[in-house]
Amino acid sequence: MIRSIRITVWMAAVLALWCVPSAASPLARPFLSGLEAYQAGRYDQAVEQWEGIVSDGVINPELFYNLGNACLKADRLGPAILWYERAARLRPNDPDLRFNLDYARSLTRDRAEEATIPLARILFFWNYHLSRPTIAITALAGNLVFWALLVAWRLTRRRGFFRTAVLVAAPTFVLILTAAYNLYEDGHRRQAVILPGAVSVRSGHQPTDTELFVLHAGAKVRVVKASKKHYQIRYSADKIGWIEQEAAGLIVFRIWDDASVK
Amino acid sequence: MDRWRWLISLLWLLIAVAPAAAGETAREVWVEATLSDPTPYVGQQITYRFALFQSVRVTDATFQPPAFDGFSAEEIRDRASRRETIDGREYVVTEVYYVLIPLAPGTHTIGAATLQLGIVRPDRQRRRTPFDDFFDDPFILRGRVEPRVLETKPMAVTVRPLPPWDGPLPFSGLVGEFDMTAALENPGLEVGDSTTLTVTVQGSGNIMDATAPRILVPDAFKTYADAPDEQIELTVDGYQGKKSFRTALVPVQAGEFQLPGLQLTYFDVTQGAYRTLNAALPALTVAPGETAPAVPPAAGPMAARSEKSLVTFTGRDILPPKEGLTALTPHRPLTWPVLLLGLLLPAGVFGTVVLVQRARRMEGHPVARMRQRARKALKTARAQMATDPSAYLTALYRALTSAIFARIGRSGEALAWKEAETLLRDHGVDPELARQATGLLTRIESSRFSGARLSPEERERLLARTRQMVRRLTP
Numbered sequence: 132m133i134r135s136i137r138i139t140v141w142m143a144a145v146l147a148l149w150c151v152p153s154a155a156s157p158l159a160r161p162f163l164s165g166l167e168a169y170q171a172g173r174y175d176q177a178v179e180q181w182e183g184i185v186s187d188g189v190i191n192p193e194l195f196y197n198l199g200n201a202c203l204k205a206d207r208l209g210p211a212i213l214w215y216e217r218a219a220r221l222r223p224n225d226p227d228l229r230f231n232l233d234y235a236r237s238l239t240r241d242r243a244e245e246a247t248i249p250l251a252r253i254l255f256f257w258n259y260h261l262s263r264p265t266i267a268i269t270a271l272a273g274n275l276v277f278w279a280l281l282v283a284w285r286l287t288r289r290r291g292f293f294r295t296a297v298l299v300a301a302p303t304f305v306l307i308l309t310a311a312y313n314l315y316e317d318g319h320r321r322q323a324v325i326l327p328g329a330v331s332v333r334s335g336h337q338p339t340d341t342e343l344f345v346l347h348a349g350a351k352v353r354v355v356k357a358s359k360k361h362y363q364i365r366y367s368a369d370k371i372g373w374i375e376q377e378a379a380g381l382i383v384f385r386i387w388d389d390a391s392v393k
Numbered sequence: 394m395d396r397w398r399w400l401i402s403l404l405w406l407l408i409a410v411a412p413a414a415a416g417e418t419a420r421e422v423w424v425e426a427t428l429s430d431p432t433p434y435v436g437q438q439i440t441y442r443f444a445l446f447q448s449v450r451v452t453d454a455t456f457q458p459p460a461f462d463g464f465s466a467e468e469i470r471d472r473a474s475r476r477e478t479i480d481g482r483e484y485v486v487t488e489v490y491y492v493l494i495p496l497a498p499g500t501h502t503i504g505a506a507t508l509q510l511g512i513v514r515p516d517r518q519r520r521r522t523p524f525d526d527f528f529d530d531p532f533i534l535r536g537r538v539e540p541r542v543l544e545t546k547p548m549a550v551t552v553r554p555l556p557p558w559d560g561p562l563p564f565s566g567l568v569g570e571f572d573m574t575a576a577l578e579n580p581g582l583e584v585g586d587s588t589t590l591t592v593t594v595q596g597s598g599n600i601m602d603a604t605a606p607r608i609l610v611p612d613a614f615k616t617y618a619d620a621p622d623e624q625i626e627l628t629v630d631g632y633q634g635k636k637s638f639r640t641a642l643v644p645v646q647a648g649e650f651q652l653p654g655l656q657l658t659y660f661d662v663t664q665g666a667y668r669t670l671n672a673a674l675p676a677l678t679v680a681p682g683e684t685a686p687a688v689p690p691a692a693g694p695m696a697a698r699s700e701k702s703l704v705t706f707t708g709r710d711i712l713p714p715k716e717g718l719t720a721l722t723p724h725r726p727l728t729w730p731v732l733l734l735g736l737l738l739p740a741g742v743f744g745t746v747v748l749v750q751r752a753r754r755m756e757g758h759p760v761a762r763m764r765q766r767a768r769k770a771l772k773t774a775r776a777q778m779a780t781d782p783s784a785y786l787t788a789l790y791r792a793l794t795s796a797i798f799a800r801i802g803r804s805g806e807a808l809a810w811k812e813a814e815t816l817l818r819d820h821g822v823d824p825e826l827a828r829q830a831t832g833l834l835t836r837i838e839s840s841r842f843s844g845a846r847l848s849p850e851e852r853e854r855l856l857a858r859t860r861q862m863v864r865r866l867t868p
Contacts, residue, residue: 158721162718162720166716188723191722191724193717193720194721196714196715197714197715200712203711204711227712230711231711234710234711271736278739279739281743282743285750286746307736314728
């Protein structure tokens with residue numbers, strides 16, 4: 132018996148040692164190279180190194196934060212805000228991130244015309260204070276606890292389990308709805324950040340179409356429609372037009388997206 | 394001659410005794426009020442004294458002070474009694490003091506103070522008992538009490554205004570008699586060291602209103618004022634004490650510095666004029682320091698007291714990048730399939746538990762048991778059909794009776810055809826179906842017990858009819 136336990140522990144340790152370096156070591160080198168380049172003031176090189184890691188499928192708020200820093204230091208305001216926004220989706224309460232994002236926003240030229248309604252921030256405070264992964268994990272955990280309590284109730288017929296399940300049900304339901312809304316928003320109500328210093332928003336796809344207004348780097352827009360090479364974007368209720376897709380970066384980042392932001 | 398001398402002696406006796414005898418009752422208790430200064434200046438503290446003189450025992454004394462309109466009044470809580478001999482008679486004198494500060498110039502009247510009391514007259518007719526010494530307690534009154542109301546005379550107070558002040562220094566607002574000293578903790582310093590300048594104002598008057606005299610230190614010093622330290626007490630002469638102001642001086646550059654003297658102007662009530670106090674300060678020698686400028690302690694008497702101001706950015710930059718390898722830990726974003734799977738999987742487990750519970754419950758039910766037995770019996774009949782006719786017919790009988798029992802919702806082993814028809818009809822089964830079932834049961838029983846051999850076709854047909862009937866009875 133003791134021998135079998137010992138063998139199991141050894142196998143687990145070997146497996147852990149095999150898994151950890153295999154995940155970290157190939158990416159640690161470019162990450163540290165990026166840090167070294169950043170410290171040396173070679174910000175474009177740091178961006179290149181870290182974007183390579185993102186291209187390998189790593190989605191991490193700290194990595195996105197670093198990319199935001201490097202882009203900002205490289206005088207690329209649009210991509211900097213984009214990476215900060217992406218990081219904020221994953222970890223909205225990171226104080227360093229909030230500080231740097233606020234600083235970057237202070238450098239933008241366009242005044243925000245469509246602010247979040249304060250009442251919504253009060254009513255749905257949890258969605259603004261908790262990160263999306265946290266909300267999703269909490270919702271799923273609450274769901275698991277709810278059904279586990281119901282199973283316990285069915286098996287034991289103790290009313291305490293049922294009452295607890297009812298208590299768990301309300302917040303869990305709210306969080307599930309929130310997680311579902313966030314997923315829907317990521318898929319349908321996509322937001323983007325203007326990347327170049329200035330971009331003309333036109334009435335159509337063609338370069339000859341009328342320029343309606345101009346947006347500058349870092350402006351946050353909502354993507355209404357997407358054609359093959361263009362986005363129809365909305366800056367505020369009365370400012371809608373078309374821009375080229377290259378001029379905006381979607382905040383919701385997926386593994387299959389192109390990590391390089393021009 | 395002797396007669397004249399006797400008459401003169403008698404006359405002297407009458408002269409000496411008669412006034413004493415007449416005033417004995419009038420002067421055995423009285424009150425008086427006095428002022429330390431009936432012509433004070435505005436802001437000058439004066440003392441109002443109320444005194445009760447008593448040569449007899451009094452009780453139930455109630456004192457009503459005057460209103461003191463036009464004054465700020467504060468009673469000195471320490472009331473004291475003493476003995477005093479007046480005109481050869483011993484009195485107990487009880488005094489009450491008020492410190493008054495005139496608020497405005499002009500003539501003010503301090504009204505009468507009233508004292509209501511009772512004079513204890515001994516009961517001369519009562520004989521003393523041996524217990525009198527034991528009960529000789531002032532709180533235990535024996536005798537009658539004669540009520541009295543005593544009043545002081547109103548007093549007029551002429552409050553003089555302060556003369557106008559046009560001196561070079563600002564008037565400190567102090568009125569009274571004061572003195573000022575200044576001391577420097579350490580005149581030899583290094584840059585960044587801290588030394589304490591202590592300015593003490595002491596005397597009698599409105600010392601509590603004293604503020605720190607202006608300290609004109611060179612720009613080479615930073616100053617941190619401490620909270621003043623007060624040691625003030627209220628006496629029969631008014632407010633007296635001292636107030637100390639401490640300031641931490643921190644030199645920021647080396648050199649020889651002569652600190653200017655400190656000056657304080659107050660109104661001297663004894664001289665009736667303004668007076669300026671001077672306190673000289675020693676020269677300060679500041680040597681270059683090797684360390685960073687000292688920071689005054691955050692707490693304690695030397696703690697820095699600086700003006701609070703809004704913290705503003707003095708430079709703009711972003712915070713540094715994250716250097717931990719946790720930045721390489723992938724975050725798996727939530728997707729719809731993951732969310733739905735996470736939601737439905739536990740629900741599925743719950744549904745499975747419910748189904749298993751139901752199935753188990755059904756297993757114990759007679760209907761389920763009989764239905765199961767009917768199915769098994771049909772299988773047995775099928776298996777024994779060619780080899781063992783007896784077992785074949787027994788199995789058919791078992792299958793049909795089990796189906797009938799399942800239909801009526803109970804369990805059992807044997808059933809006569811007549812009983813079977815009655816039970817089926819009683820449980821609402823179609824009479825035609827009941828009749829067919831009992832007919833088939835009769836057919837099986839007759840073949841089973843008659844011993845007649847059935848052809849294979851007949852066996853097949855009987856099995857088919859039984860299977861069909863079982864299905865009709867147990868849908």
